[in-house]
Each structure stands twice: as C-alpha cells, then as structure tokens.
Amino acid sequence: MRGFWGLRNAFWAMRLRVRSFLLEKADISLDEYTGAVKRLSPSVEQAQTPTKSQKFSRISNALRTQDIPKPQQNFRDIPTNAESGPFKPLLESKPHAVIPMNKALELFKDQNDVQHHPHPYQKEIEQYEYPSFVYTQAEPIPYHPYESTTAIFVDTEEKVDEMLQELKKAKEIAIDLEHHDSRSYIGIVSLMQISTRDKDWIVDTLQPWRRKLNKLNDVFADPKILKVLHGAFMDITWLQRDLGLYVVGLFDTHFASRALGYSGGSLAFLLKKFVNFDAQKQYQTADWRIRPLPQEMFEYARSDTHFLLYIYDNMRNELIQKSDFTVPDHEKDKIHDVLTRSRDTALQRYEHPVYDAAQGLGAGGWYKMLSRTPALLDKQQFAVFRAVHQWRDEVAREQDDSTHYVMANHNIFSLAKGMPTEKAALFAMLQPTSQTVRLRADELVSVITKAKEQGENGPDMISTLKEIEAHLLGVPLNETPSHFAALKQSQPQQTIPASVPSAPTAPVLSRTDSSEPSGVRAKVSQFWGGLFGGKSQNHQSRPYSSNISLSVPLPPLTAEVFASSAPLTAPPTPQASATPTSATPSESLATPKDRIFTLKERGRKRNSDAISTGNDSLATNADEIDITADESLEAKREAKRQRKEQKKAEKEAAAQHAAEVDLEEEEFDYAAAPSVLDANKVDPRDRKKNKKEPKTKAFNPFVKALDTMKGMPRQQKERAGKSMTFRK
The missing domain is CATH 1.10.150.80 (HRDC domain)
Structure with a gap:
C-alpha cells in the first residue's frame, strides 16, 4: 500500500509541475508576442558572453555540488590537531643566519612559566637594515601588460627549483597567499603567488611535498631582497605554520596606505588608485582547494602580485615626499614608521591552538x-x-x-x-x-x-x-576594574542653600530583596562613570519627601483668558496678594442661554489687531465671536440638510440600477470576440519607415482586465467653509 500511495503522490506532483510549466510558457509567449518582452534570436543569444559575476556564480555552483576531498589527507605530514606543546619551527636549515639554528631554537619560558621556541630569525629581523634604495626616490618601474603576459603554475619540485633561481636575481619580490579555513581545523595555505619585475608564479601549496618549499628561505630570508606584501599580518603566521618560511625585509603596503592617509587600505583600493584595475574580490572567499584551478580564479590570484611592485614604487616616493628627515627621533619620517610596523609584523610567532576548558582563554576559547x-x-x-x-x-x-x-x-x-x-x-x-x-x-x-x-x-x-x-x-x-565588578566611585555631596526651607522627610525607600546575585548590577555605570551621580558605599541617598506638590499653578479661569492673545502667566503667590479680586469662573462665564456664538472661523486667518484685551469685559471680534441672532441661519441649515438627503437618494437609486444591469448582462459571445490571429503583427519600427500606413494598436490580451468596477474614490480633504455655530 505504501508503494501505491507513493506512486500516486509522485504522479500528482509531476502533473502539477507540468501544468505550472505550461502556464508559465504560455504567459511568456504572450509577452513576447505583444512586445512586452524582446527575445533575441538564437544566434545573438549564443554570441553573448557571460559576465564576470555569472562566471563566478557558475564556479561557486560547481563547487557547491561536489564534495572536494581534503588535500591534507595526502600530505606527508598529516595534521593531527592534538599538539599541546610549543610549536617547533619547520626549518631544516637556516640560510642567511646571524645566530645558528641550534641556538635560535632553544626553549625559553614566558611570564606565565610556559615554554616556547623563539622566532628562528628574531635576531636577523631586529638587526636588519633596509637597503638604501628603499629611501631613494626614483621613477616607478612600469609593469608588463597584464593581457599579453601570464603566470607560471608551479606544481612540481623541478619547477620550484627553476623559480628559485629566478628569484635570487631580483632586488624586490611581491608575495601573496590564498588561504582556506572551512574544512580544516587550523587552516591551510592553498596557493602562493610570487612576482618579480618580469615574471609571475603561482605555486600549488597543496602538493604532498609542500614542506619542500622551505628551500625558498634562500630568498625569503635574504636581507638583500625586499619582500613586498599587503596586509601580511596573517600571511606571516601561515607561512611559518604550513611551509616553514620566514620573511626578513618586509614592506607592508597596508601600513603605507595608513601612513599616507588614504581613504581605503585594501589591495583592491590600491589597484584602482594606481593601476585603474578592478579586482574581482568575490573570488577572495572562493574555495581555493579546487584542482584544476579555473582560469578566472587563476587570473585573480595573479593580479594580486602582478601590479604590487609598481604600487610599492609609487607609495615609496610619496612617503619620501611627505617625510621630514631633519626632525630627530624619526617623528616625521613616514617611511621609517612603515618599516617599523612591518618589522614588528615579521616578528610574529605561530603557536599551537591549545584549548583551555577551565578558563576559556586562547584564540578559540x-x-x-x-x-x-x-x-x-x-x-x-x-x-x-x-x-x-x-x-x-x-x-x-x-x-x-x-x-x-x-x-x-x-x-x-x-x-x-x-x-x-x-x-x-x-x-x-x-x-x-x-x-x-x-x-x-x-x-x-x-x-x-x-x-x-x-x-x-x-x-x-x-x-x-x-x-x-x-x-x-x-x-x-x-579590585578587578571590569564591567563585571562594581567600581568604587565617590560622588560629592550636594549642598543646599540655607535660604531654601527643608521639606519634611519621609522614610527612605530601599530594596531589601536579596535574591539578586551579587555583582549582577553595578552601582555605577561603567560607561558614564559618575556623570549621573555614582555613589560610594558611605554615601546615603537623599530621602524622598512626602510633601511634594505635583500640581502646576494655573491662572483664574476668567473671560480674559478667552479674549486675550497674550501668553498665560502664573498668578501671584498668596504672600504677594492677600486679597484677590478676580471673579470666580462661574460668574465670569455666565451667558444667556439663547445667545449664538462662534468657536472658530475655518479657512480664515485671525486678525490679531482686532482682538481686544480688556480686563473686565469679554472681547468682541467679528471673526471670533458673533452674538447677533441670525434668523436666516436655521433656514440655511435646513436647506443644506435637504440637499444632502436628495444626493443620498440619487446615489442609492444609481447603485440599484447598476446592480439590475449586471444581472441582465448577456453571456459572452466567444464567436464574435476578436481573434489573436487577426491582431496587428506589424512591428512599430517598420511603421516608422512607412508613415503612410495607418497606425493600429497591437493586440493586448490584458486590456479586458481593466474593465472592472472602480472602487471608492479617495477621501477629499476638508476645504475652507462657513464657521461652525452652536446654540448654548
């Protein structure tokens, strides 16, 4: 039975999908026929080339539909992620050494009595002096055309040796990395881009022999070769962790952009500023483990270093121009500031991520x-x-x-x-x-x-x-000064003038509920400090007074209040006037019952000059108050009411007649209806050429959709009219 019902449900689901497809196809065909949608010919559609965003979407969809095997499972040194001791550098040798490798790797203890291996090139980096050409202003060396050149893909050890020989001849090299950190606990370097003034290389760092790449320290640690990177904060630790590479002589263009005060600090900003090159940064978050590498991702990786040395030339010149080398202690030496920050970045050390379950400290705690x-x-x-x-x-x-x-x-x-x-x-x-x-x-x-x-x-x-x-x-x-502990701050006592009489005191309202845990609520705001009255433990709160008057003093409600346009003022205190002479509200507002008065004149501005401000009598104004008895007012009101009743009766009769017409409407004659085949098929662009032909409207299948009853009109705004009068 389950198999039968399953086939039945599948059949109905397929039937619904087919019907939906047919209806959608018919709707599209009608739009194309009426000209609402212009469809290109098959030859034009095939000739269209996909945009860069469409290419990226195609690549991303292809990556999402397949489960890429983890390349780290094929490494000769498979990561276990269980290391708890100090990280030992992956060096097999130490070229360009000032201190031998055996002494450079001796363990030391930090302030918490934890052992570490030192940075193997710490002494070399600290004593490093940048070459003189870094401080020399020179004409930027132009880069080779991007379209007519390409990069060399290095995926064998033989190609690594060939690249190494070329790199040793250079004075400056540009370096960048592409990293993957989703399907790896500590992350994995997937690509390394290296460029000189003449060539570009893209190194596949997912090969099983990737630890052999530490031979590149012959160039990376060479003090005669300047290494230009952008945003090298994470790249330095990734090179140590995966490849055992250390950088001596780093120039970080990110620090240069900050020293020069640029509005942006990204590599894409620099490429646009100096090269007018639009970097496709959507590939930055792509899965760089895919092999073979798509051409679009290959070109993006190459662009990160192809122009970087030319950008460095321009930024170096600008740093020198905006520096003042005569000021002592390098206070206005911008290039010295960039090199100092770059040196500190190169001195970073990688350590194993050890999980601290008790205190939750560490990067992943x-x-x-x-x-x-x-x-x-x-x-x-x-x-x-x-x-x-x-x-x-x-x-x-x-x-x-x-x-x-x-x-x-x-x-x-x-x-x-x-x-x-x-x-x-x-x-x-x-x-x-x-x-x-x-x-x-x-x-x-x-x-x-x-x-x-x-x-x-x-x-x-x-x-x-x-x-x-x-x-x-x-x-x-x-004594922990944190937002978890209440800070002890004092507030100065507020002094009360002796002239102000003290109010009767009432019992102080205090909280006696001790259910709230200690330390949850701080006594003083940690953000505002004592700005809003932080109290010390010895400071007593001011008692609340039970004799607080919450009333607002109001003037006597007399006729002058309605007649005068002057602002209301508070009456004098009882001490100032012991015998008030103002009349009571009931006496001042006494008016005959048969008088007709006007509350407001709608649509007319008040004439402030005509308002009387007498003290003893009610002001009389033609725009505000009319106390004359108008005999014709009742007749006008009655005529207006009769007109409203007549209009209402006419609307009801028209609505009833429309309902009867709808009931007697004849059935639709499909035979007499206009056919789609007889509709005008002439392209409007052809009629422009021959203006003698009569202009006829094209067939519109949706025109009948507008033949419906109209809804209620929008309510009109009130207009200026007669004043509203009432009989008291």
Missing part, C-alpha cells in the same frame, strides 16, 4: 565569545554553554574541520538558553543544522543533559568571569 556578548546565563545554562563549546572544539579537531563548520557561535547560545534534552528539540533550535550535528545529535544531547545536571551546583557565570579577568590583570579579585 569560550571566554572571549562570552565576555563580548550581553548574555546573562544561570548556573545550568553556563555549564551547558561551556560543555557544548568544548564538544564543538573536540569534534572539529577530530574531523579536521573548522569550529564554525561544525556549529556556529549563535547556535551555542541557543542551546545554552534552551538546554534541549531530545533530538527533536535540538533540531528545532539549530536552524540550519550542519551535517556534523545531524550525524552526532545523540552525542550532543547526552553532553547537554550531563552538563545540565552538573550545573545545578556548578560555578556562577558572573563570579567566574570576574575571577578570569582578575587573573588576566594580575590583581586581587575585589
């Missing part, structure tokens, strides 16, 4: 993510948050995937707040759900359940964060 998020978790939620975060890291290391590929950060917060103990609830909270979570859902549910039970008597979130921050700052816990 939970402390940074939790401290930057305004979320207050209870003990159970805090325990679940840390357990899920640790589970994600362990799974990512095991599968050699990034932590974000396993689970996004916001999903960890969702699970911590919801604490699901069943798979259905787990999947409902994680949308979208990664493949790893779907396959290991039972394991994740058990982790959440166990952490929820242990969290009942576990540590508190606020106190834990305070302890971690105190440890980072090296201060006692009660």
